[in-house]
Amino acid sequence: MREAAFVKQNKDKWVAFENVLSNQERLQPDKLSDLYIEITDHLSYAQTFYAGSNTAMYLNALASQAHQKIYKTKRESKNRIVSFWKTEFPSMFHGHHRELLISFLVFMFFTFVGAFSAAHEGDFVRGILGDGYVNMTLDNIEKGDPMAVYKEQGAFDMFLGITINNIRVAIYAFGLGILLGIGTLYIMLQNGIMLGSFQYFFYDKGLLWESVRTIWIHGTIEISVIIIAGCAGLVVGNGMLFPGTYSRLESFKRGVKNGLKIMISTVPFFIIAGFLEGYVTRHTEMPDWLAIFIIGSSLFLIIYYYIIYPNQFKRKARNATIH
Numbered sequence: 001m002r003e004a005a006f007v008k009q010n011k012d013k014w015v016a017f018e019n020v021l022s023n024q025e026r027l028q029p030d031k032l033s034d035l036y037i038e039i040t041d042h043l044s045y046a047q048t049f050y051a052g053s054n055t056a057m058y059l060n061a062l063a064s065q066a067h068q069k070i071y072k073t074k075r076e077s078k079n080r081i082v083s084f085w086k087t088e089f090p091s092m093f094h095g096h097h098r099e100l101l102i103s104f105l106v107f108m109f110f111t112f113v114g115a116f117s118a119a120h121e122g123d124f125v126r127g128i129l130g131d132g133y134v135n136m137t138l139d140n141i142e143k144g145d146p147m148a149v150y151k152e153q154g155a156f157d158m159f160l161g162i163t164i165n166n167i168r169v170a171i172y173a174f175g176l177g178i179l180l181g182i183g184t185l186y187i188m189l190q191n192g193i194m195l196g197s198f199q200y201f202f203y204d205k206g207l208l209w210e211s212v213r214t215i216w217i218h219g220t221i222e223i224s225v226i227i228i229a230g231c232a233g234l235v236v237g238n239g240m241l242f243p244g245t246y247s248r249l250e251s252f253k254r255g256v257k258n259g260l261k262i263m264i265s266t267v268p269f270f271i272i273a274g275f276l277e278g279y280v281t282r283h284t285e286m287p288d289w290l291a292i293f294i295i296g297s298s299l300f301l302i303i304y305y306y307i308i309y310p311n312q313f314k315r316k317a318r319n320a321t322i323h
Helices: 003-022 029-049 054-071 080-120 124-129 131-142 155-178 182-204 208-241 248-280 288-322
Strands: none
Touching (some): 003 054, 029 054, 029 080, 029 288, 080 124, 080 182, 080 248, 080 288, 124 131, 124 182, 155 208, 155 248, 208 288
C-alpha cells in the first residue's frame, strides 16, 4: 500500500486516538489498551514499509504518548496484575515470536548435539551430568526404581529447591542477553546438551519411555520456560544490535523492559513446574494415560499462552485496521 493511501485510510482513527489521549476524562484501561494495540500495529507497518517517513515518526510519537498514559499512570486498574497476564503481556509478546523461535531452535539443536555426543563418546554423559548422579541412577536402576531420585527429598523441599534453581537458570539466560545475546545462546547450548545427554543415558539403558513419562511431567513446562527466558535474553540483545528507528540507548531500554515483562510472565509457570516435580513426578506408579494427559496439558498451556493467544491480539488489531 502506498504511504498516501495508508494515511488516508487510517487518518481518522489517529486523530480520534489523539483526542482520546488529550481528553481529561478517565478512559477505561481495557479500551485504551485496545486503541494502543491498534496504533502500535500501524506503527509496526509504517516502520516496515515507510521507515524514516513523517508517518512513522508521527505514529512513534503517538504510540509513546499512549504508552505513558497506559503504563505510567499511577491510578491504574485494581486488577493490574490480572490485566498484565491477560492483555498487556500478550499484546507485546506477539512481536517477539522470532526471538522465541531462535531460542527454541538453538536449544533443540544442542539437545541433539548432546544426544549424539553421548552416543559416540563413552564418558560424555558423566562429564555433563557428573559421576555422582550417574552412579546414583545406575544404582536405582539395579534396584528396579530408576526414577527413585524424585522420591528422596520431601515434596515441599523439592518444590522449593527446584523452583528457585529454575528461576536462577532463567535469570542467567535473560541477564546474559546484555552480551549481545551471545551469553543467552550459551545458556541454551549448555542446557540443551545437558538434556540431550540425559535423555540418551536412559535410552541407552532401555528406559527411554520410563524416563519420558516421568521426567516430562514437570519437564514440559520447565524446559519450555527456560527457552522462553532465552527469548527474553535475545530481546535484550536485539535491542542493542538492531535499534531501528530508535536511538541505540532507547532501543536497549525497550529491549530490557520487554525482556523483563517476558521474565515476569514465566514466574507462575516455574511455580507450576516446581509443584509438579515436587508433588506429582514422584508418583511413578501412576498410569501412562494420566502421565500423558499431564504432559499434553502442560504443552498445550505453553503453546496457547505464548503463541496462540498473542496472535489473537495481532489478528484483532489487523481486523480493526481493515474495518
